[in-house]
Amino acid sequence: MMIDSANGPGSTLGSPLLGVPTEIKVKIVTFLDGESLIAIGSTCKQFLTLIHDSEECWKSVCLPILLDSLPPDVPLSPAPYKSYRDLYLSLRTFAWFTPGLWHGNRDLLGSLYISRYNHVTGHLEAHEVFCVHDRSAMLPYREWSLSPAVFVQDFNPRIDRSLAPVVKFGPRTEYGKNNEIPQPRSPRGMTTTFFHAAPILPERIVYPQMNLWPPQLIPADDRTRNESPTGFRGHVLHRTDASTNLFRLRRWISFMNADSHGVIMGERVETIARLRPDLYTRNPEFPYRGLWIGDYESHGGEFILFHQPTKNRLEAIKLTGDPNVPRAEYSFVVDDLSHTERVCSEPEWPGARVVAAQGHTAALNFTNNAFSPTQLILISDDLVAHYWINLSRIKKFKRVNIDDLMRGGSGL
Numbered sequence: 001m002m003i004d005s006a007n008g009p010g011s012t013l014g015s016p017l018l019g020v021p022t023e024i025k026v027k028i029v030t031f032l033d034g035e036s037l038i039a040i041g042s043t044c045k046q047f048l049t050l051i052h053d054s055e056e057c058w059k060s061v062c063l064p065i066l067l068d069s070l071p072p073d074v075p076l077s078p079a080p081y082k083s084y085r086d087l088y089l090s091l092r093t094f095a096w097f098t099p100g101l102w103h104g105n106r107d108l109l110g111s112l113y114i115s116r117y118n119h120v121t122g123h124l125e126a127h128e129v130f131c132v133h134d135r136s137a138m139l140p141y142r143e144w145s146l147s148p149a150v151f152v153q154d155f156n157p158r159i160d161r162s163l164a165p166v167v168k169f170g171p172r173t174e175y176g177k178n179n180e181i182p183q184p185r186s187p188r189g190m191t192t193t194f195f196h197a198a199p200i201l202p203e204r205i206v207y208p209q210m211n212l213w214p215p216q217l218i219p220a221d222d223r224t225r226n227e228s229p230t231g232f233r234g235h236v237l238h239r240t241d242a243s244t245n246l247f248r249l250r251r252w253i254s255f256m257n258a259d260s261h262g263v264i265m266g267e268r269v270e271t272i273a274r275l276r277p278d279l280y281t282r283n284p285e286f287p288y289r290g291l292w293i294g295d296y297e298s299h300g301g302e303f304i305l306f307h308q309p310t311k312n313r314l315e316a317i318k319l320t321g322d323p324n325v326p327r328a329e330y331s332f333v334v335d336d337l338s339h340t341e342r343v344c345s346e347p348e349w350p351g352a353r354v355v356a357a358q359g360h361t362a363a364l365n366f367t368n369n370a371f372s373p374t375q376l377i378l379i380s381d382d383l384v385a386h387y388w389i390n391l392s393r394i395k396k397f398k399r400v401n402i403d404d405l406m407r408g409g410s411g412l
Contacts, residue, residue, distance in 0.1 A: 018046055025050060030060040034088050034095055037061065058084035065091075065124070068099035069117035071407045080122045090122065094169035096244035097124045099406055101275040101291065103319045103327075104249075105213045105226060108366075110320040110327025112303050113166060113272060116406055125165035129405070131293050131301030131320070132158040144394060146346045150387070155295040155396040159411045166249070167194055178233075180250065193250045195232075196242030197224040197271060213246075213271040215328045217317060218305070220273060221245050232269055245274040275319075279307060280402060287381045288314055291400040293412075294331065294386070296322060297393075304331055304397065312337045314376075316397075324362045325369065332359045332386060334376055344377065349385070353378045359388055 017025070029037060029051065037058070041051035051057065062084045066076060081087040088095065097115055104111035115126040133155070141151035164184055176182055180193040199222035200212065213226040222243040232248060252267035282289040286308040294304045299322035307315045314334040321327035334357045344352040357376045362369035377385040382399040398412060405411030 018044070022050065026054050026056055029054070029057045032057070032061075034058075034061045034092065052085070055084050058088055061088050064098055065095070065117045066119075068403075068406050070119055071409075074119055079119065087122070090171040091124055091169065094124050094173065097126075097167075097169060100277065101280065101402065102126065102272045103214070103218075103275055104270045104272040106270055106327070108321055108323055108326040110318065111270065111272070112319050114161070114405060115167070118165075121170070123165075123168050123170040125169075126167040127161040128166050129303075129411075130160045130162075131303060132160050133295070133301040144346070145348060146344075150392045150394060152348065152385075152394045153295060153297075153396070155293075155301075155398065157293045157295075157301040157398065157412065159293075159400070159405065166192070167247075183249075189253050191252055191254050195248050195250065197246035197248050198241065199224055199243040199246060214273045217328060217330070219276060219279060219307075219309075221276060222273070224271060224273075226271060228269075231267065247272055275305070279305060282381070285311055288337075288384075291319075291402055292316075292397045293400060294397040295395040297395070299324070302331075303400070323364050324366065325360055326366055329366070329369075330360045330371075332357045332374060332376070333371070334358075337378075341375065349377060349379045352380075354387075357386070359386065 017028075020028075025047075029040065032040065037051050041048045059078075062078065070076065078084045078087045081090060099116045100114075102113040102115060104113065112129050113126045114129055115124065117123075118125050141153050144150040144152050164186070166183070168184055169181075173181060176193070178195070180195040183192040183194055185191055211226040212223040214220045214223060215226075222245040224243065224246050231250070249270045249272065250267065251270070253265045280290045288306045289308050290306050292304045292306050293301050294316075296302050302321060303319040305317045305319050307317055309315065312335075314337055316331040316333070318325065318327050318329055318331050321329065325331065334355055337355055339355060341354045341356055344350055344354060355376050355378065357374045358371040359374035360369065360371055372388075372390050374389055375387040377387060377394070379385060384397050385394050386397065387394045400411045401409070402411070
């Protein structure tokens with residue numbers, strides 16, 4: 001209920017906060033989130049006017065969306081909206097969909113998405129990102145100077161985005177049937193709907209054998225069920241009951257047959273989870289943390305999470321995978337980064353440290369999987385080489401520049 005309180009110090013209804021100078025009140029409310037701003041604006045006419053007229057407080061709310069999304073050459077502004085207040089209120093329902101990385105549970109291969117604000121259309125969007133490795137333009141294998149029987153392959157990947165957004169939220173976006181949100185239809189007849197996912201409650205006991213997404217291997221704030229005999233029909237939640245770190249996409253192909261009847265084929269549901277920012281934000285103590293791209297020969301380039309649970313342990317976890325070693329499995333593990341096996345003297349990477357690792361291999365469909373001794377050559381914080389001893393191959397991994405990727409750059 002709004003209280004029409006007086007501003008004077010003798011008012012019995014007025015809060016002491018109302019007597020604070022306006023510029024101080026504006027400074028205070030810039031620390032509030034959007035919903036808190038709306039709530040404080042409903043308490044009295046003075047705060048309603050203050051919140052409505054102050055662009056500074058709404059700008060502070062919108063900065064997390066804008067700063068991580070705008071290209072370097074685009075000035076900070078609320079455009080295409082008239083004000084920062086209009087920007088927030090237009091996207092209020094989906095303000096949780098902040099810029100970030102998301103990874104999906106697509107069978108074997110997995111998927112990677114990047115969410116960001118589109119400053120041209122004023123929408124919150126997510127695009128799938130792909131690693132493109134043009135093998136026709138590759139340089140031939142070259143012999144390793146330290147051991148001519150071992151071959152080194154250069155790696156020149158490129159990151160592409162899906163042309164159309166996979167998820168798109170705007171001022172006119174509305175929840176439809178069963179709380180699912182229709183998404184832009186693919187030119188190839190693919191229909192997609194977005195819906196929320198329920199997190200596993202903290203008090204529920206989670207067993208190792210439970211099929212969850214993300215799997216226990218990847219640290220996450222929320223996890224959800226990864227299978228449903230009904231295709232998650234009947235489990236679709238309204239946004240107030242759902243996790244802001246999880247969502248699902250329902251996809252199917254629909255077309256008209258000769259009798260003008262609609263035909264639906266190949267429905268599938270993909271569960272997608274937010275990747276915690278601390279997992280891909282490096283610092284001096286954890287210099288290898290981040291999103292990397294690795295060369296997997298005939299499988300092409302794959303996105304790998306370099307996870308450092310401790311200072312001296314490195315776990316390379318596949319975010320996208322292949323029919324042999326799929327997504328959400330280890331690619332390799334280094335037990336002790338501090339233990340140097342040798343320091344490179346060869347001209348390919350002079351001075352680089354070499355540490356012992358364990359590489360993960362498997363036959364098709366992840367059968368007969370096993371770990372074998374390998375070595376990791378630490379060329380720099382942005383480039384490493386993985387020496388598969390039993391295969392006589394050295395493959396490279398490159399760090400992805402996520403800030404650049406978020407802002408529309410190449411990411412490499």
